[in-house]
Amino acid sequence: QVQLVESGGGLVQAGGSLRLSCTASARIFSIYIMGWFRQAPGKEREFVAGITGQHDGSTRYADSVKGRFAISRDNAKKMVYLEMNNLKPEDTAVYYCAADHSGNLRIGVASYDYWGQGTQVTVSS
Secondary structure (H helix, E strand, O other), X not given: OOOEEEEOOEEEEOOOOEEEEEEEOOOOHXXXXXXXXXXXXXXXXXXXXXXXXXXXXXXXXXXXXXXOEEEEEEXXXXXXXXXEOOOOHHHOEEEEEEEEOOOOOOOOHHHOOEEOOOEXXXXXX
């Protein structure tokens, strides 16, 4: 079992920045693919960014956030981060941290085994 706890959400004006953090309880954190997803009201949960298990692992982003968001991880601290810059009102959502033990960086919600409780990000125009 892996427990994930997100933090760092909040209210920010358009053009601003936020940094989300996710702490994992996994005994061996580096084996997990880590992902960030988001869900806006009335919409399905969607992939935002993912990173493979290595400390400077390969990354993948949704087209809507490329060039604005950056995912990173610190295996020693068992943490994953999402740096969000130039935020837009359409980025408003609950953001979730997720872990996948398959070893493959995938974007489907069903691919991930463990989820955090989410943190709200609200971007005002």
